[in-house]
Amino acid sequence: MPVKVSVVIPVYNPGPYVEDCIASLLRQSLPPDEYEVIFVDDGSTDATPARLDGLAADRPDLVQVVHQENSGWSGKPRNVGIAAAKGEFVMFVDNDDYLGDEALERMYDYGVANGADVVVGKMAGKGRGVPVELFRHNHPHATVENAPLIDSLTPHKMIRRDFLDRIGLRFPEGRRRLEDHVFIAEAYLRAENVSVLSDYVCYYHVKRDDASNAGFQRFDPAGYFKNLREALDVVDRYTEPGPVRDRLHRRWLRVEIVERMRGRRLLAMPAEYRKELFDEMRGVVVERFGPGVAAGLQPTQQVVAALIAADRYADVEAFAEWEAAVVPKAAPESLTWHDGALRIAFTAEYRSGRTPLLLPAAGVRAPLEGPPQDVSEAVAWVGVDTVARFGEARVDLLLRERSSAAQYFQPVEFTREKVAEGESVRLVLRATATVDPATAAGDAPLAGGVWDAYVRVRLGGWTKECRLGPVSRGPGPTPYAGVVGGRVLLPYWTEPHANLSLDVDRATKRLGLGDLPPEGVSVSGGRLRATLPLYVAGDTDVLLRLDAGAAATGAVDVPGTVSAAGSGARLEAALPADGMKGATWRVAISPSVAEPRFLPLPFTLRTGVGGVRVVRKQPPSVLRRLRREFGRAVRKAAARIRDRKA
Template identity: 65%
Template sequence: MPVNVSVIVPVYNPGTYIEECVASLLRQSLPADAYEVIFVDDGSTDDTPALLDALAAEESRVRVIHQENSGWSGKPRNVGIAAARGAYVMFVDNDDHLGDEALERMYGYGVANGADVVVGKMAGRGRSVPVELFRANRPRASVADAPLIDSLTPHKMFRRAFLDEIGLRFPEGRRRLEDHVFVAEAFLRAANVSVIGDYVCYYHIRRADDANAGIQRFEPVGYFNNLREALDVVARYTEPGPVRDGLYRRWLRVEMVERLRGRRFLELPEDYRRTLFEEIRQVVVERFGPGVAAGLPTVHQVIAAFVVAGRLDDVTGFAEWEAGLGLRATPGPIGWREGVLNVDFAAEFTAADVPLVLPGGGGPVSVDGPPAGVANAVALVGADAVERFTAGTVDLLVRERSTGAPYFQPVEVTREIVPVEESGDVRLVLRATAAVDPAAAVGGAPLGAGLWDLYARVRLGGWTKECRIGPGPHQARAATSAAVIAGRVVLPYWTDRHGNLSLDVDKASKRLGLTALTPQDVTVAAGLLRAPLPLHVPGALDVSVRLTSGGRSLDTPGVLSPTADGALLEAALPAAQLAGAVWRTALCPAPGADVPRFLPLPLALRGRAGTVEVVRDSRSGGVGPVARRVRRRLATLLGRTPRRGR
């Protein structure tokens, strides 16, 4: 029977790394009878073949095909296509995995938009993935109007009839870049390509043993011969002109110039560097006209010009200079406003860990040939960065720590050219205010429980760099108060090791500052408990308070209301039910949640006949004001700053 999607997984000795792949495929939200998983075992010699056969015996949606080792992924994928029964086929590598809703979303989006190819948002764990392509959903995209060419891995969904109509299959055998040849032709011949940017569909994982096939060092001669085949595809399906040059530019930038830059180049053995340089030079001279490099940023043009001139020493010297470049994002005020976290920061490039200083004159820059030397090249790209400063961009990304999934947040930017004393040189500073709405930060969806790290991403002068926002003040572990947003407790905090800004969502308890509450802060009158809490709420919020004593528990409704310096908790107390016992208290910020979370409060309620007395809960782990003063005094004498939390 036909199905909606066939997932094709080439397999070769994955060991335990296939486990998360399999689990994610079986977790898919698409109904089990609407998709199939085809594992093509390419002659594995470990226990994987037997394990997959056992899985297929239990799961009707799983099939396994065994074949002799072919040397690379092209043939297993083609075998999978031939066996597929799906309207769409999806390619997954055996050490990667899918988001739980990936197949459902990608298939639905492809059908809705008549797409021949569907590209799902990617996240990389230890591996680079495209970023700009996934800024937003793109229901209709092409190589002429979207950076599709930045995404040439095969981890996409393709309409099976489309592949058959154009006769598209992967090159086979022991070779590299078979995915470039396949995906480039698919992009160029598709009637429509749809891109999902608001949900991570594919997680690209670097194995702890660094055994991923795609990251192994390659033999340059064979690699660039295979790269020429991808360029042949572009030449076959485009006319000479801006579109073809723009596509060629991707290979010149990513596969050639970027391999000759900074630490990436310098860390290679010297003899390998020379061979790599010579092979790149041959391709550049043979295949690219002047319009290809001319469309690149000046820094790329300079390196390309050195390549054409055969000046390996200058490429190496320029790489040594670039290796010292970095990015720093210095935090400013951080605070909540109506449920949105406003994050101010200033970002600028650094050289050898100090602010990068550039010539202040600016002016239009052109690269008519290779600069006279490395110093001239540095001056040229510096002047170009100043000239193009108005086009420089800074973004704030919120990245899930456990998966690496990044999400862009709204940012307002001002640009400042800072003179350096009387030298005539300048610093380029991008000042930004980002708005992180926890209720919509994940492509319109709320932040999930876990830890989220904040990154600045700057694009300027041909450099694209990311860094964490920080360091912040180590003496204050919380960057600002926690907030209760969309039923979750969100705490901005500075990390212990480096003092970088992160968000703790529904994990923190002690660091929320609730232990600072004392019985003197709380009032009980007319059956109503009123307690000020160091929490931000955008408006009145229904909560509940759980009261426990021995084996009994009572939940009583309450409201958190915003105040000038936090929130006021008001909760009804069933005084008659509390009599004769001492009750511990805990706040539930989302009473309607499937699994409600309770935050312990350092208060206990002693019920007496007709009255309720508030006392400190000695089991809450909090300390009283006297103990806090003693601790601070002791820390001062020992030369330490007392810290809360991690």
């Protein structure tokens, strides 16, 4: 078979972090005779060269290793990999990252179907940032004008080999920064088509535990911004002056300059280093960015850009201190099941410190003409502009899988509300998100695991995320688990922060069944009946597992049904006529599926002369209270004994 994809991995001293990369490459769903893996060892001094040579000896049909003297950076090893590649497409992977199991197959098929020269696969960031808006939905025919492609300039793309050769595109070599920006920017601007695949996580971008990834190391400001100018040169070479060029330049002004000079990110840097950065940045801002570039930034970003251009470092620091206190807050209001989906109602707004962010109720919106007189004027201008543009504000809910960091947007309906506070207003977004377990992962079912709920708020000059929670007042919504489509989904509040998470098919102790009333379980006529705080969309087949532990030989599984009953569900199952004698039986429930997942119920069945009776377990909250009360009683008794002896 012709090789469809050549995977090129530059390697330099990754240590154990290369193992996840290797494992993901060996797990690919693409048949092994349709792709190849090319490791280019850039003079590693650890045990990696021997590890890779052993892998190539074991899998000569799939893996080849090229060894070379250290070149200082990733550009040359990637170019060496391109030269060795036989595939129709070349996929670039870093040695401390890894791929989704179906990444190569999905990206290749999507690229061929859409005639793409460049395929951008959805990314998940494990400890590091990745683009979010770019992957809101699929873009089969994306350009720098109709999609935020420019937000993704890392090299982790699949690129058609004859496109690379036709335009002579290769990575800049040598020890330098932003070589991937130069390469990817030109690829975007010269490709006949770029396709963005967003319904499957293809690439996992990993921050090492020791933060030793090249991108996390402090850089030399002079060299860095020299390399940044080279990326801008690429844009200038392939675009005409005007709105498109300004929009592309804006990406570097926003991400590489302004965002480094904002809020907590700036304040976390050593004072001398951030001043050195500021001085180098100012030269780029003055030399390379015309007035149309900064004018398209968000209000807070415009303020920072203007202060940088005016060489007002002290005001940049003061503005950062004000911005550092501005954070989003999202409070859940209700959790309900409806038509097989979980509906989550919540509010979101920005806060300043511990109080809601108050903005001017009245004011005249005007463009920012030059830098503000001082920080107070800057804050006032941002406030007026934010209120005036409240109609553009939006809120999203994302589910992020805790172990992999894969995340997906959920459908959200929201309204905008101005809440008067004297002469000021609060800007509040009221939203309802719908989580359908069958489609919540990019039109696919949610995989088993823990999914954390994040709220993304875009308002004025800020786009920030926060966890959903805790509830703002009272005991808050109490979620039920749901059995939907053969999956068990449990919404729950994390400890100790009380944020919302969803447990899919993994819950063992937190099904919320501790609320089961004593009268809710009965055995009569050989049948077990129970009213459970569960949601089911209709009659659902289940399995009950009866387990007497060491008192019996193995567990007994019996079929049952769960049906909707008021706000909960009604369980009914026939107990086995024989085999339940003289023992206490633990009870667990599972959807009736090919691979059952049994979840314990808070009662046991005890058999004896009078038949089968129900023994209800105390919920953990009651047990904790009883332990506390017992402990207090013991301490009081001990104190009385000490007093008598005294």
